[in-house]
Amino acid sequence: MTYILRICLSGVLLTALAKGKDTDDFNLSAIMQPVSEENIFYNEEFYNWGSGIVKDDDGKYHLIYSQMPKKHGFFCWLTDGIVSRAVADKPTGPWEHVEVVLEGRGDGHWDQYTVHCPKVYKFDGKYYIYYMSTNTGDLDLTPEQLEEARRAKWNKSDIRGMMRLNQRIGVAVADSMEGPWKRFDKPVFEPQLPIANMSNNVTVTQRPDGGYLMVIRGDQPDQPEGTILRMQAVLLADHPLGPWEMQPKPVVINYNSEDPEVWYDAERERYYSLYHAFGYMGMITSTDGLNWERAKNYKVSDKAYTKTDGTTVKVHRYERPTIYHENGKPLVMTAGIKQLDGDTHSLFIPLQQ
Numbered sequence: 001m002t003y004i005l006r007i008c009l010s011g012v013l014l015t016a017l018a019k020g021k022d023t024d025d026f027n028l029s030a031i032m033q034p035v036s037e038e039n040i041f042y043n044e045e046f047y048n049w050g051s052g053i054v055k056d057d058d059g060k061y062h063l064i065y066s067q068m069p070k071k072h073g074f075f076c077w078l079t080d081g082i083v084s085r086a087v088a089d090k091p092t093g094p095w096e097h098v099e100v101v102l103e104g105r106g107d108g109h110w111d112q113y114t115v116h117c118p119k120v121y122k123f124d125g126k127y128y129i130y131y132m133s134t135n136t137g138d139l140d141l142t143p144e145q146l147e148e149a150r151r152a153k154w155n156k157s158d159i160r161g162m163m164r165l166n167q168r169i170g171v172a173v174a175d176s177m178e179g180p181w182k183r184f185d186k187p188v189f190e191p192q193l194p195i196a197n198m199s200n201n202v203t204v205t206q207r208p209d210g211g212y213l214m215v216i217r218g219d220q221p222d223q224p225e226g227t228i229l230r231m232q233a234v235l236l237a238d239h240p241l242g243p244w245e246m247q248p249k250p251v252v253i254n255y256n257s258e259d260p261e262v263w264y265d266a267e268r269e270r271y272y273s274l275y276h277a278f279g280y281m282g283m284i285t286s287t288d289g290l291n292w293e294r295a296k297n298y299k300v301s302d303k304a305y306t307k308t309d310g311t312t313v314k315v316h317r318y319e320r321p322t323i324y325h326e327n328g329k330p331l332v333m334t335a336g337i338k339q340l341d342g343d344t345h346s347l348f349i350p351l352q353q
Contacts, residue, residue, distance in 0.1 A: 023268040024285050027297040028323075031352040032333060034308040038094040041086070041346040043067065047074055048346045049336040050259070050320025052120040053091050054127065054177065061088045062177040063095050064120035064129055065346055066320075066336070074342070076150040078163055080104075081116035083131060085177065091324050091332045092348045101181060102131060102172060110135055110187055111170055113163065117259075119203050119322065123212075123240045127174050129181065130188075130202045130214075134166045167198040169216060171241060188242050194250045195233045196221035203262045203322075204240065205271070212237045213289045214244060215251055215260040215273060230256050232275070234289060251292050252284065261321045264289075266328055274300065274321045281321060305337075305347065316340050329353065 041048055041063075051065030063086040068077050083102040086095040102115040111133030118131045136159065141149065145159055154160045168187035174180060191199050195218025204214045213236055220229040232251040235244040251260070252275065262273040271286045272295065281300040286292045303318040317338035324332040333349040 022296075023270055024296045026265065026268060026272060026283075026285075026295065028274075028283060028330075028333070028351075029297060029300050031330070032301070033350040033352055034306045034310075035347065035349055036308045039092050039348040039350070041065070041093060041095045041348070042343075043097070045070060047344040049077070049344060050117060050322070051334050051336070051346045052118065052322045053324040053332065053334065054120045054122050055091070055326065056122075056177050060177075061091050062086070062120070063088065063346075064101065064118050066116055066118060067100075068116075072150045074338070074344070075153075077114065077116050078134065078160065078167075079113050079146065079150045081114040083115045083118045083129065091326070092350050095346075101179065102129065102183075104133060105183070107140070110168060110185070111183070112136065117201055117320070119261075121204060121240070123206060125175075126240075127177055128204075128240050129172045130204060131170055131172070132167055132200045132202065133170055134163045134168070136163060137166070165198050167200045169199050169202045173241065189235065189244045189246070191218050192246050193221065194246075194248060194253075195219060195231060201232075201259050203260045203273070205263045207236075207289065208264060208266065208269075210238075212240055213262065213264075213271070215262045217258045217260065220253065229254075230258050232257065232260055236289075247290055249290055257282070259320050261323060263323060263325060274323065276319045276321065279303065281318065305349065314340065316342070317344075323351075 046067040049066035051063050054062050067082050067084050072080050082100050085101045086097045088095045104113045105111050112135035116132050118129050121128045149160045152160050154164050170187050172181040172183045197219040199216050199218050201217035207213050217232050220231040231253045234247045234251050237244045257275045257277045260273050260275045264271050271289050273284050280302050283295040283300050284292045285295040304312050304314045315337050320336035322334045323330050330351050335347045337347045338344045
C-alpha cells in the first residue's frame with residue numbers, strides 16, 4: 001500500500017513539474033532560411049514596406065502591405081501611405097499586385113491622411129485589417145504645408161509633429177479578401193496610460209480562452225521636451241472589433257522598440273512577440289500575455305539577411321516583422337527592408353520546418 005501511494009504521489013509531482021516546466025525554447029533565428037529573388041517584392045513607383053499574409057478558403061494566399069509613393073519621399077508614410085493587396089500561390093511569393101485596398105478617407109474622417117502599418121487576420125470566418133492613420137483636425141493644409149509635412153523631420157510644434165500626435169489605430173472588416181471593406185467612424189481606442197500621446201504599430205492574436213490580445217506602440221509619458229521614448233502596451237477584448245481594454249502593465253518600457261508582432265504558441269502554451277529595436281530584431285515572451293520578459297533566444301537578427309547564393313545583404317532598416325503561421329506552425333517571416341541606397345522592398349524569409 002505504501003509503495004502504491006508513493007507511486008501516486010510521484011505521479012502527482014511529475015504532473016505538477018511538467019505543468020510548470022519552462023517551455024521557452026522557440027529559436028526563430030535558427031530556422032530562418034536564405035532568400036531567393038522570388039522572396040523579394042519590389043515596386044518601381046512605390047516604397048513597398050511591411051506586410052502580412054492570410055490564406056483564404058480557396059487556398060489562395062493574400063498579402064496586405066504598405067506602400068508610399070516614391071515621388072513624395074520615404075517619410076510620406078505619415079501623409080500618403082496606402083494599403084495594397086497582392087496574391088500568390090505560396091506564402092513566400094512571388095507576389096502579384098492586385099489592388100489598392102485602403103487609403104486616407106479625406107476631410108471629416110479620423111483617418112483623413114494615410115493608411116499605414118497594416119496587420120491582416122482571419123478570425124471566425126471574417127477578415128480584419130488593423131491599421132494606423134492620422135488627421136489635421138480642423139486645419140486644411142495648403143499644398144506647401146502638405147509638402148513640408150511629407151518631408152520634414154518632426155517637431156512638436158510643426159504640422160508633422162501634430163500629425164504624429166494624432167496617430168490612431170483603426171480596423172476594417174470584410175467577409176472576403178476581395179472586399180468590400182467596412183471602416184468605422186472612430187478609431188478602436190484612444191491612447192491612455194501606460195502609453196501617452198499616440199498609438200501606432202498594432203498587432204493582434206487570439207487568446208486560448210477565445211478572447212483577443214492586442215499589443216500597440218505609443219510614447220512613454222513624462223519625457224523631457226523634445227525626447228521620444230517608444231514603449232508598448234497590451235489591450236484585451238472579447239471580439240476583434242472590441243471594445244478594447246487597456247492593461248496597466250507595459251509590455252516594453254525604458255528602451256526604444258517598435259513594430260511588435262504578437263502570436264500565441266499553443267504547443268508551448270505561451271505568447272511570443274517580435275519587435276525591432278533600432279539595430280536588431282528582438283523577441284519577448286509571456287505565459288499570460290500580461291507579464292513579459294526577454295525570450296531565451298532573444299536576439300533574432302542584426303540588420304542583414306542571407307541570400308541563397310550565400311551572400312549577406314546588410315541593410316539600413318529591417319522593420320515591420322510578421323510571422324505567418326499555418327496549422328499552428330510558423331512558415332514565413334516577413335519584413336520591411338530599406339536598402340543602403342535608400343530603396344525598399346518587402347522581404348519573405350522561409351522558415352525551416
